[in-house]
Amino acid sequence: MAIVEMKKLLLIGLESERQPILEYLQDMGNVEITDMDEDSEEFMDIEHSADTEYIDKLVNQLAETEFAIEILNRLGKIERKLLEPPTEVTVRALRDRIRNKDEMLAIVEECRDIDRRLNEIDVRVKRIGETIPQYQAWIGLDIPVDRIEDTKTSKVLIGSVERNKAQAFEEKVKSDIELMYIEDVGSSRDTTNYVVIYHRDIQEEAESILREYGFINATFSGIKGIPKEIIKSLNAEIRLMAEQRQQMLERIAALASNIGELELFYDALTVELDRAKAALRLGESDRTFFLRGWVPSKESDKLKEGLSEVTEYHYLEFEDPAEGEDFPVALDNPPIIEPFEVVTDLYSTPNPHELDPNIYMAPFYFMFFGMMVGDACYGIIMAVVCAYVTKKLKWQGDTKKLGYLIALGGVSTTIWGVLFGSWFGNVGELLGISPILLSPLDQPIEMLVLCFALGIVHLFAGMGVKAYMNIRKGDVWAAVFDQGFWYVLLIGLILMLVGVGGQVGKYMAIAGAVGLILTQGRHERNIFKKITTGVLSLYDLTGFLSDVLSYSRLFALGLTTGIIGTVVNEIGIMFGTSVIGWILAVLVLIVGHIFNILINSIGAYVHASRLQYIEFFGKFFEGGGKAFNPLSIKTKYTQVYDEEVI
Amino acid sequence: MEMGQIIAILGIALSVSLPGIGSAKAVGKAGEAGAGIIAEDPDKFGQVLVLQALPATQGIYGLLVGFIMMTKINMLGTMVPVDVNTGWQLFGAALPIIIVGPISAVIQGKTVLAGLGLIAKRPEESGKAITLAVMVETYAVLALLASILMVNGIAV
Numbered sequence: 001m002a003i004v005e006m007k008k009l010l011l012i013g014l015e016s017e018r019q020p021i022l023e024y025l026q027d028m029g030n031v032e033i034t035d036m037d038e039d040s041e042e043f044m045d046i047e048h049s050a051d052t053e054y055i056d057k058l059v060n061q062l063a064e065t066e067f068a069i070e071i072l073n074r075l076g077k078i079e080r081k082l083l084e085p086p087t088e089v090t091v092r093a094l095r096d097r098i099r100n101k102d103e104m105l106a107i108v109e110e111c112r113d114i115d116r117r118l119n120e121i122d123v124r125v126k127r128i129g130e131t132i133p134q135y136q137a138w139i140g141l142d143i144p145v146d147r148i149e150d151t152k153t154s155k156v157l158i159g160s161v162e163r164n165k166a167q168a169f170e171e172k173v174k175s176d177i178e179l180m181y182i183e184d185v186g187s188s189r190d191t192t193n194y195v196v197i198y199h200r201d202i203q204e205e206a207e208s209i210l211r212e213y214g215f216i217n218a219t220f221s222g223i224k225g226i227p228k229e230i231i232k233s234l235n236a237e238i239r240l241m242a243e244q245r246q247q248m249l250e251r252i253a254a255l256a257s258n259i260g261e262l263e264l265f266y267d268a269l270t271v272e273l274d275r276a277k278a279a280l281r282l283g284e285s286d287r288t289f290f291l292r293g294w295v296p297s298k299e300s301d302k303l304k305e306g307l308s309e310v311t312e313y314h315y316l317e318f319e320d321p322a323e324g325e326d327f328p329v330a331l332d333n334p335p336i337i338e339p340f341e342v343v344t345d346l347y348s349t350p351n352p353h354e355l356d357p358n359i360y361m362a363p364f365y366f367m368f369f370g371m372m373v374g375d376a377c378y379g380i381i382m383a384v385v386c387a388y389v390t391k392k393l394k395w396q397g398d399t400k401k402l403g404y405l406i407a408l409g410g411v412s413t414t415i416w417g418v419l420f421g422s423w424f425g426n427v428g429e430l431l432g433i434s435p436i437l438l439s440p441l442d443q444p445i446e447m448l449v450l451c452f453a454l455g456i457v458h459l460f461a462g463m464g465v466k467a468y469m470n471i472r473k474g475d476v477w478a479a480v481f482d483q484g485f486w487y488v489l490l491i492g493l494i495l496m497l498v499g500v501g502g503q504v505g506k507y508m509a510i511a512g513a514v515g516l517i518l519t520q521g522r523h524e525r526n527i528f529k530k531i532t533t534g535v536l537s538l539y540d541l542t543g544f545l546s547d548v549l550s551y552s553r554l555f556a557l558g559l560t561t562g563i564i565g566t567v568v569n570e571i572g573i574m575f576g577t578s579v580i581g582w583i584l585a586v587l588v589l590i591v592g593h594i595f596n597i598l599i600n601s602i603g604a605y606v607h608a609s610r611l612q613y614i615e616f617f618g619k620f621f622e623g624g625g626k627a628f629n630p631l632s633i634k635t636k637y638t639q640v641y642d643e644e645v646i
Numbered sequence: 647m648e649m650g651q652i653i654a655i656l657g658i659a660l661s662v663s664l665p666g667i668g669s670a671k672a673v674g675k676a677g678e679a680g681a682g683i684i685a686e687d688p689d690k691f692g693q694v695l696v697l698q699a700l701p702a703t704q705g706i707y708g709l710l711v712g713f714i715m716m717t718k719i720n721m722l723g724t725m726v727p728v729d730v731n732t733g734w735q736l737f738g739a740a741l742p743i744i745i746v747g748p749i750s751a752v753i754q755g756k757t758v759l760a761g762l763g764l765i766a767k768r769p770e771e772s773g774k775a776i777t778l779a780v781m782v783e784t785y786a787v788l789a790l791l792a793s794i795l796m797v798n799g800i801a802v
Binding site: 335345346347441444448549550552554555557559560563564566567570586599602603606607610614639 | 654696699700702703706707710713714722772773774776777780781784785787788789791794795798
């Protein structure tokens with residue numbers, strides 16, 4: 001229920017047995033392998049070139065497999081059920097996959113090949129699509145383009161005239177010139193295209209007319225045939241490409257049934273890659289390898305036994321971390337606290353020499369989250385949906401924690417919703433369900449006081465944890481001076497403010513303040529500095545005040561949910577005047593309330609976190625630890641059986 | 647319609663629209679930057695979305711204050727008479743969210759942009775990026791609270 005104790009580990013084994021030993025460690029998933037330190041320089045001279053080559057190969061195969069999975073998902077029309085849990089496999093199945101990988105790599109290769117072919121088809125089709133209009137412009141030309149050549153007596157040429165000059169050009173030629181023939185054979189966007197034939201006798205005259213109307217010669221170099229025929233064959237090619245494309249898609253569809261196997265293969269590769277990368281951290285001699293790492297103390301016996309089962313040729317040594325030595329941090333909390341770790345981890349992993357804050361933080365987070373959503377029906381929906389999805393999809397790690405965090409938040413939301421009488425916004429009110437505690441909108445001052453009171457409890461708890469840490473360190477006086485006097489001063493001030501206990505509050509406040517003035521400068525040498533530091537420390541009161549005021553967000557965000565819910569209901573009711581109106585109303589209600597839940601649970605999540613980070617953690621938490629990151633089986637698509645992990 | 651009612655409605659209109667404009671601007675900017683990050687790594691969608699949603703709340707706060715004012719003068723039913731004095735009181739009560747809402751949304755949007763930069767480089771630090779942006783939000787929350795309390799306290 002705190003930070004897990006770690007032991008330093010030294011393992012020496014035979015190079016030939018490196019793989020089974022590392023696989024065992026990975027299956028067990030409880031050893032973090034650290035880099036070699038300087039004292040083992042003789043081992044570091046060994047180059048891991050074979051290993052790095054192997055890793056490069058794995059990385060490459062992994063990328064190709066991911067690509068294959070992606071293309072199968074995109075084009076393979078794979079049907080997936082909503083909320084489909086991941087496939088479960090055994091560790092053995094994972095490792096077997098990697099040992100006969102040729103079959104999988106062949107599929108991966110084929111996927112890559114199909115993709116390449118599809119790209120070629122797309123490029124070709126696009127290019128044809130661009131060329132067809134060029135021939136379309138000459139559709140009326142019934143001479144093969146490669147046969148346009150002069151005859152003995154006449155000149156034959158093709159070319160274009162700008163469209164707005166075309167008519168004038170035609171009239172001019174037809175009316176004025178004999179021995180010259182033109183024919184309109186097609187047009188493109190702004191030109192009209194002609195075949196022009198004239199007798200050599202009038203060459204000069206003809207050329208001057210052509211110049212006058214801006215006639216531009218056209219050429220089809222390297223192309224044979226009649227434009228109409230060319231277009232026909234191009235269209236045939238497009239049809240062929242479409243057929244080929246269809247074939248490729250059918251091949252993909254046929255391959256799609258392998259997607260499960262591919263996903264398994266991907267995970268197997270990841271596991272193998274992790275192991276191979278771990279090997280880089282080992283020191284090696286010709287015949288042996290040398291491993292340093294961390295293992296949780298209570299797992300050390302199991303590790304010893306397990307390793308002896310793998311091989312008898314090894315040397316294993318455990319050592320406690322030196323005083324003040326940093327070790328990787330693993331947390332061990334009861335299942336009900338565990339989800340809250342995700343909040344702390346987002347801020348910082350605790351450092352190995354302090355308390356795990358989660359157990360102190362959890363009840364407050366739970367309470368604040370619920371207050372900021374604060375609707376009984378929303379809470380039930382959040383709790384049920386999140387718990388169900390998390391369980392059904394077998395989420396692991398942080399995702400699982402987050403899922404249960406929101407589910408727990410839902411439970412708290414329900415409680416506060418009942419206390420505040422909020423059921424789907426104002427539905428409870430309309431049905432005559434009255435709040436048990438108070439109605440925030442009708443009794444705003446009471447609500448604000450409640451928020452501040454909870455805030456003060458939270459802040460005091462934070463100071464309490466710090467005092468406890470001081471005492472645990474053996475520094476009882478620090479606990480008395482730095483936290484005790486603050487308690488006295490603050491409680492005194494609060495008593496004075498609410499007017500309870502007569503003069504007690506006043507004397508407590510004075511005693512606390514004097515105590516702080518006298519002790520807060522105790523680390524200074526100079527008497528003046530002692531006093532000024534002591535007096536200045538009282539300025540922290542403003543900090544405390546702003547911390548307390550910060551809890552007013554509990555009120556404001558709680559109101560937000562209720563009021564938006566009410567707005568949604570009102571809009572729904574406004575629609576509900578006819579049959580179609582009622583259908584619309586139901587739609588509005590469903591969409592509106594889902595939106596409200598989403599936006600407010602995000603708000604509650606971030607603001608409840610903020611209250612921990614700034615107000616609570618600020619009082620005692622240091623953080624800066626390095627999370628325990630053992631060599632283990634990490635999968636993306638599949639789920640490894642728990643029982644199979646040794 | 648009485649002058650008082652007109653002033654109150656003006657207050658409602660401003661408290662819904664100005665923070666809404668501010669939020670839309672900030673969320674839009676954050677979305678643009680977020681799209682760039684998602685283009686690089688689609689898995690960051692969740693983190694980006696949470697950050698992008700942060701400056702959206704000011705618009706909602708504005709709507710809230712507006713809505714409370716609407717219920718106050720019973721706009722959704724038969725409007726109650728509001729004299730000029732009360733009208734100005736309601737208008738004044740809405741001022742905190744009218745002023746702080748849009749400005750804090752835009753400023754929070756800038757913090758979110760910086761936070762998105764942080765996520766792009768170090769996705770594991772998204773909690774810190776969120777916290778930095780939430781620090782700005784505090785003032786919008788305080789303005790909301792002040793407006794709600796004031797509107798609530800005005801006798802119509």
